[in-house]
Amino acid sequence: MSAQLAHSAEPIPRYWLYGEPPAVPELRFVHIETIPERMRLYNWEVRPHRHDGLSHALLVTGGGGWLTADGVETAFRAPALIVVPAQVVHGFRFDAGTDGHVLTMSEGFLAGVLAAAPEAELREAPPLPLAWDLEEGSDEAAALSHAFAAIRGEFRAHHVGRASAISAHVMLLLVAVARLKAGRRDGAGRDGPGQSPDLRLLARLRPMIDERFSQHWPVERYAAALGVTPGRLNAACRRVTGLSTLQLVHARLMLEAKRSLIYTSHGMAEIGYALGFEDPAYFSRFFTKREGRSPQAFRRAHAGDGHEATGAAGGSLDGNGLDRTGGVSPQ
Template identity: 60%
Template sequence: MTAPIPTFMLYGEPPGEVEPGFVHVESIPTRGRLVDWTIRPHRHTGLRHALLVSGGGGLFRVDEAVRPFRAPAFLAVPVGVVHGFDFEPETQGQVLTMSDGFVSDALAGVREPALRTALEMPLLHDLDPGDRALPDLAHAFAAVEREFLWSGVGRASAIAAHVALILVTVARLGQDGSAAADIAGPDLRLVGRLRQLVEQRFREHWAVEAYADALGVTAGRLNTACRRVAGCSTLQLVHNRLLLEAKRNLIYTAMTMSEVGYHLGFEDPAYFSRFFTKREGMTPLAYRQRHVRGAED
């Protein structure tokens, strides 16, 4: 039998709870040297990658596609997508890993749709050394790494600001859409469109059939694509987005449990509590109390 595709927190690390504000940055050699420069196909739950390759190159594996890349290059992996890398030895660059919640917070108040969808599809941009995008990306990645390694006041806000600048640069790079079209197959494109629609409608509690109708496919076709690309059903993908928003509101706002539920479109606070408890293994109140205690420790 074919072995299942592994799911990791960071590559090689067992999966765990992804906090809404999770962000991590490391150099490509940090992990590459440990695994002989081969990152085998795998996926992450609730996490996405952005890579800036400054030296070397290799192969980028996304779903069934395999594309060569050569520095300088920018690569992106959306949430849940199966991916891997065959790096040439001593390839240089940085890997930025972010949760959905962190990206959403970084773009709070941003109106441009292109920024919100900049990393929703797999990307491979071979950068021109003379292109203005390269120093912009290099500066932003270096700033994220500097803040990540420092514990100064405003650290999270500074990282979020630099991530927003990365997304601006990537959105400008992708204006012609050629990079996404070159890598993404039909299922990846369909799930990418679904994620964009879920972002707009998750508080309205649309049925799976409503999402399928809006995307012009059957519910079965959409569910098959979700399971293959994201490793979950369409309904689970929608519920994961609701759960993420619930966690963010429980951690970062002073809303009551009922207010959080109403804010997310639940007409009955008791139903919201059951929804959250079933998926998180604890009540909304217990989740908030645990994170308040953790912040105080």
């Protein structure tokens, strides 16, 4: 039975990469492939689905199609940039023969790269889906094309400094996206695809979670700060991501816990306290329930992966989500 059929019973299908069974991504997962490599297998259509903790960036260099996000369809034509944040339910209909690249990054990898940026504008990952047509031959199109090509080149090669090079090129990609976004905001262009009230509400919630997750705010407090009822907030979160508000908060706690376990030498109690857990045993139970192994076991499994000093993805990514063979899929 195909992965697509096996998971079709879910209200919102979940995948690893599209068409592959869902899995929890490693903290520093990165993958890049061309649009035709996967879309030819699915008749150029990606039905609405979500990924757990994975964000997409697509550069469409030929053809076009439609992006669906939260039930809103937006057309795009090459050259075009598309960004889909983690957990957002999305789908695509590509014109046959559409070309370009699909970059997929875990929230952990993206957070690590963003943490190394001194500019606040870069440290904020896009909270909403974007689908922007670019001007053929423009500086912004050239910068994006260079960044995607460089990431793919490093991904397929196995040169010294591969992980650092990929992180650096992703940073340049984020700079290009931030400049493009700033230009669209200052000019007459619209800011991304049609945005539903649910998407706009989630875009306000995400930075609030980033700021308050360690304070363990109840859902009611997030809702009050946003000026909506808890039921309205939960409904928006579930429609856009398939997850409740509390599940989004817990996912953010888990991301920070994993980063601390890999990139620092802090003890379990110290990490738990920093994340707002007064009882180290409760932190251990919280982590184990969601990860399937204890914090200590997680740290042992990732021993040697971390680079505490840089905050970015350091060391070799081989065996931690980055495809060893440079092939189509990490599976």
